[in-house]
C-alpha cells in the first residue's frame with residue numbers, strides 16, 4: 024500500500040448482474056468515477072435487460088455519475104487524465120444508448136459543434152471542452168482549428184446541433200466570433216442555437232458584447248452551462 | 262600613482278555613476294553550464310531519440326514551399342503526408358548553421374554574443390493584460406504600455422534585450438498592430454528587440470520601416486537589431502502555414518529568427534519530461550533544417566520553450582519547478598549541440614508581484630541560467646502564465662536577474678582569491694577582521710552585486726524609513742523613468758520620415774517628441 028497510492032479494492036467478486044437496481048446504479052457511479060468502460064457497458068446492458076428505459080439509464084446511471092465526476096474535477100480531486108477515462112467509460116455506455124434513444128424519440132442530452140475560429144490554431148482548451156462535453160453525454164462534432172464562418176454554417180446545416188461552441192486564444196482572433204454570430208443573425212438562424220464561447224483572453228463582458236449566450240471560463244463551467252441552457256431550450260421548444 | 266582621488270565630490274560622482282566594466286560584478290553573457298540535470302548517458306539517449314523522432318515520425322502540415330525546400334536537401338515526404346528528416350539531413354543542417362550569432366542593438370554597446378554557454382536575459386510576451394497593482398485589477402494592455410515597458414527595460418541593466426511584452430489592444434487593425442509593436446519597441450530601447458508578426462505581408466512592410474530607421478537595406482542587414490519570434494510549429498510535430506511564411510520573409514530580409522517550439526508537457530508534448538525535451542528539440546531541429554535549406558547559415562536562435570500543463574485542470578503552468586527543469590535540460594541539449602539556444606523561464610502563475618511570483622521567478626530562472634541557456638526569454642515582468650505583465654515588475658526583476666547572473670558567474674579560485682596571505686595577516690598580529698583589509702577594499706564591488714530595490718536594512722532602519730515595500734519603491738522608480746526617459750537613438754528627423762510613410766499610432770508627444 025505504501026508503494027502504491029492507488030486505492031486497491033478487491034473488486035473481482037462483484038457480479039454486477041447480482042446487484043439490485045439501486046446498488047447497481049451506485050456501483051456504476053463508482054465505475055464511471057474509476058473510468059471502467061467495460062463495466063459501464065455491462066451495467067448499461069443489465070439495466071436495459073431489466074426493462075429500464077434508455078432515458079432512465081442515461082439520467083440515473085450515466086449522467087448522474089458524470090455529474091459527480093464533474094464536481095470532483097471542479098474541486099481539484101480528479102485530474103484531467105482521470106476525467107478523460109471517466110468520459111471514455113461514459114462514451115461506452117452512450118454507444119449503446121444513443122441508437123435506442125433515437126428509436127424512442129427521447130430527448131438526447133444535446134449536440135454541440137465546436138471549433139477554434141479563423142486565424143487561431145490553439146486547441147488544447149477546445150479539445151478539453153469537447154472531451155468533457157462528451158463525457159457529460161453530449162454528442163460533439165469537433166471542427167478543429169482555423170475555422171472560417173463557412174465551416175460553422177456548413178456544420179450547423181449538416182449536424183443541426185443545439186450548441187455552437189467557439190474557441191479563441193488570441194485577442195486578434197476573438198473578434199471573429201462576432202463575425203460568426205453576426206452571420207448567423209443575418210441568416211436568421213442565430214436564435215435557433217445556443218452559442219457558447221471561451222478562451223483565456225475572453226471574459227463575460229466580451230461574451231455579452233458579441234451576443235453569445237454565455238462565456239465559459241473552463242470546461243467544467245462549459246458542461247454546467249450547456250446543461251442549463253439546453254434544458255431551458257428543450258423546455259421552451261416543448 | 263596619485264594618492265588623492267578627489268575627496269567627497271569625486272567619490273559621490275563615482276558611486277552614482279554606473280560601475281566601470283572592469284569592476285562590474287556581472288556582465289551580459291556570464292557562462293553557465295554548472296547545473297546539469299542530465300547525465301552524459303541521458304544526453305546521448307535523448308539525442309538519439311530526437312533523431313529518431315525526426316526520421317521516423319516527422320512533421321505534419323508542411324507547406325508546399327517547405328516540402329519543396331526540405332526534400333531538395335534530402336527530407337522525405339511520405340504518403341501519409343508527413344515530412345521526415347533522416348539523420349544525415351539533420352546533421353547537414355547542423356554543419357551549415359550559424360553558431361556564432363550576434364544579436365545587435367541599435368546601440369552597439371548592447372550587442373549580444375549568443376554562443377557557447379553564455380547566459381542572457383530577455384523579456385517576451387505577449388501578455389494581453391496589464392496586472393495593474395495600483396487599481397488592483399487586470400486591464401487591457403495598450404500601445405503606450407508597450408512603449409513604456411521598452412523605456413523601462415532600456416534602464417534595466419540585467420535585461421539584455423526587449424522582446425515585445427504585450428499586445429496593443431487599442432490598435433484594432435492587425436497590420437497596424439504589428440507595425441506599431443515594432444516601432445514602439447525600437448523607439449523605447451536601443452537594446453536588441455524581438456517581435457512577432459501575424460502575417461508575412463506585415464513583415465514585408467515592417468522591413469521597409471526598419472530600412473528607414475537603419476538608413477538603408479544594407480545598413481539594416483549589416484546590423485539587424487530586430488529578431489523575429491516565430492511559432493513555426495504547433496506541437497506535436499505539425500508545421501503551421503502563416504508562421505512558415507513569416508519565417509521565409511525573415512530569412513530573405515536578413516532578420517534573425519527565434520525558432521520557437523512551445524509544447525505543453527502533458528498536453529502537446531509527453532507528460533514524461535524526457536519525452537517532452539526530446540520532442541521539443543526534434544521540433545526545433547526540424548525548423549533548423551528548413552531554415553538552412555532556405556539559406557545556409559541564416560541566423561537563428563533555437564527556442565525550445567517547454568511549457569507545463571497543470572494536469573488537475575489542463576491550464577498552463579509557467580511557474581512550476583518542472584518548467585525550470587525542462588528548460589535546464591533543453592539548455593543542456595542545446596549546449597551539447599553547440600547551438601545558439603533560447604528558452605522561457607522566470608514566468609509565474611501568480612497574478613501580482615507577491616511571494617509566489619518572486620519565488621517562481623527565481624527558482625525557474627536559476628535552473629535555466631545555471632544550465633547555460635543563451636537567452637532566457639520571459640525572464641521578467643510576466644504574470645498569470647503569460648496573460649499579464651506589469652511595468653514596475655521589470656525593475657524588481659532586474660535585481661533578481663542580476664542576482665541570478667551573479668550565481669551563474671560562480672566563484673573564481675586562484676592564489677589571490679584563496680586569500681591565504683590575507684587570512685594569515687588578519688589572524689596573526691592583524692585586526693582580527695577583514696572589513697578594512699586591502700583585499701576587501703579592492704573587491705567590494707566586483708565580488709558582490711548590490712540590489713537596487715531589494716531591502717537589506719535592519720528592522721529599525723526600515724521602520725524609520727516608513728516601512729517601505731519593494732513594490733512602492735518600484736512604482737516610484739517607474740514613474741521617474743516614464744517621466745524623464747525618452748530615448749532618442751531614433752532621431753526626430755527619422756521619426757518624422759517614418760510617420761510620413763507609416764501609420765504610427767502613438768503621437769510624437771506620447772514618445773517625448775515635440
Ligand code: B12
Nearest residue numbers: 144145146147148188190193194221222241242386387492
Ligand atoms: C499553448 C499555447 C500555444 C501553443 C498552442 C498549441 C495548441 N495545440 O493549442 C502554440 C505554441 C502553438 C501557440 C502559438 C501561438 N500563441 Co499561444 N499560447 C499558448 C498558451 C501558453 C496556453 C494556452 C492553453 O492551451 N492553455 C490551456 C487550456 C486548457 O486553457 P484554455 O485554452 O484557456 O481553455 C480553457 C478555457 O479558456 C475554456 N475554453 C477554451 N475554449 C473554449 C471554447 C468554448 C466553447 C468554451 C465553452 C470554453 C472554452 O475551457 C478550456 C478548458 O478549461 C497561452 C497562454 C495562456 N496562459 O493561455 C498562449 C497565448 C494564448 N499565445 C499567444 C500567442 C501570442 C501565440 C502566437 C501568436 C505566438 C507567435 N508569436 O507566433 C501563436 C499563435 C498562432 C495562431 N495563429 O494561433 C498569446 C496571446 C496573445 C494575443 N494576441 O492574444 C498567449 C496569451 C501567450 C503570450 N502571453 O504570449 N500558443
